[in-house]
Amino acid sequence: MSVYDSARILIVDDEQYIRDLLSRMLSAEGYVCESAASGEEAVKLLESNEYQVVLADILMPGMSGLDLLTYIRSMHRDVAVLMATGVTDRKTAIEALDVGAYGYIIKPFDRNELLIHVAGALQRREMTLLSEKYERELEERVRERTKEVRDREEEVVLRLIAAAGYRDDETGAHIRRIGLYSYEIARALGWSLKLSERLKLAAPMHDIGKIGIPDRILRKPGSLTREEFEIMKRHTEIGAAILDGSRVPLLQMARDIAYGHHERYDGSGYPRGLVGQEIQESCLIVAVVDVYDALIHHRVYRPALPEDKALEIMRAGGGDHFGERVFECFLDLLPTIRGIVEEVKEVRIDHVSAITMGRDNLMPVAESQIFM
Numbered sequence: 103m104s105v106y107d108s109a110r111i112l113i114v115d116d117e118q119y120i121r122d123l124l125s126r127m128l129s130a131e132g133y134v135c136e137s138a139a140s141g142e143e144a145v146k147l148l149e150s151n152e153y154q155v156v157l158a159d160i161l162m163p164g165m166s167g168l169d170l171l172t173y174i175r176s177m178h179r180d181v182a183v184l185m186a187t188g189v190t191d192r193k194t195a196i197e198a199l200d201v202g203a204y205g206y207i208i209k210p211f212d213r214n215e216l217l218i219h220v221a222g223a224l225q226r227r228e229m230t231l232l233s234e235k236y237e238r239e240l241e242e243r244v245r246e247r248t249k250e251v252r253d254r255e256e257e258v259v260l261r262l263i264a265a266a267g268y269r270d271d272e273t274g275a276h277i278r279r280i281g282l283y284s285y286e287i288a289r290a291l292g293w294s295l296k297l298s299e300r301l302k303l304a305a306p307m308h309d310i311g312k313i314g315i316p317d318r319i320l321r322k323p324g325s326l327t328r329e330e331f332e333i334m335k336r337h338t339e340i341g342a343a344i345l346d347g348s349r350v351p352l353l354q355m356a357r358d359i360a361y362g363h364h365e366r367y368d369g370s371g372y373p374r375g376l377v378g379q380e381i382q383e384s385c386l387i388v389a390v391v392d393v394y395d396a397l398i399h400h401r402v403y404r405p406a407l408p409e410d411k412a413l414e415i416m417r418a419g420g421g422d423h424f425g426e427r428v429f430e431c432f433l434d435l436l437p438t439i440r441g442i443v444e445e446v447k448e449v450r451i452d453h454v455s456a457i458t459m460g461r462d463n464l465m466p467v468a469e470s471q472i473f474m
Contacts, residue, residue, distance in 0.1 A: 114158040141165025277306035283391035304356035311341025
């Protein structure tokens with residue numbers, strides 16, 4: 103008796119005597135056999151029963167064997183299919199192999215050949231299932247490993263931002279929104295999911311360099327003097343220096359953003375005065391959402407502005423500041439942006455507890471001043 107004696111086989115042929123013959127041959131070896139007189143009947147049986155092998159005639163009225171094979175490969179991929187054909191249909195049988203048949207048997211049937219083909223199909227099916235299981239488990243391990251790496255990267259982000267957060271009293275809602283805004287704009291601009299998610303984590307580190315700015319300037323409630331503003335501008339270089347030299351792609355992106363998020367498309371920004379496409383798109387994305395969020399929320403140096411007033415200010419120099427491509431995308435996404443504003447409210451939390459609250463909680467960060 104075959105080691106696969108419990109296997110269920112569906113025999114599909116429009117001729118009764120062939121169905122009976124195949125059933126007798128296979129049942130004698132311990133296989134459990136059922137039969138269908140047409141492709142349409144076979145489909146119904148496949149929808150309500152489990153089979154390991156389907157043995158189907160190629161030439162049948164109505165739904166042909168090839169049609170049935172195509173259906174099975176689409177809807178029941180775990181089922182092994184063998185095709186039965188006459189000598190004159192050998193070419194069609196070979197074509198069936200390209201569609202996904204496990205093999206074909208030439209009529210009239212030889213008992214030993216039939217049993218060898220069925221046993222071979224079952225063995226190949228088992229190996230295929232084991233291979234697919236291994237691939238799924240491997241993919242799951244890769245996903246788990248990727249998640250571990252992402253979690254470590256997020257922890258780096260949270261700890262860096264938390265360190266900067268000790269310098270002032272601003273809420274973490276701002277930096278969380280910056281990440282969410284940036285992600286949405288990046289996706290709308292055609293960025294890949296992987297890079298967009300990286301930007302979502304890197305963007306909140308844009309002002310990490312303010313950890314090196316003196317409190318008398320960082321927390322000053324009024325306007326800065328020219329000399330104070332020159333000191334404030336150094337936060338871009340300080341941030342880049344903090345993040346420089348890493349081999350982690352997330353921190354490399356964060357370094358570029360920290361260094362370049364105050365560059366302006368027309369060349370009037372700082373610290374390098376870059377122009378147009380010399381500025382990385384990630385920097386322009388963070389710049390536009392940082393300005394927007396700062397304008398519509400209260401800051402130590404001025405009260406929040408109504409959104410219409412904020413947009414009026416931004417439109418006055420939108421293309422010159424952020425570039426037309428990024429600014430127009432931002433405007434198109436305003437409904438989504440407003441949804442993020444509504445979802446992520448200003449909430450003040452304790453600095454120390456913030457580190458242990460996880461990635462979905464708000465974190466305190468250094469103050470983001472509009473054009474600083």
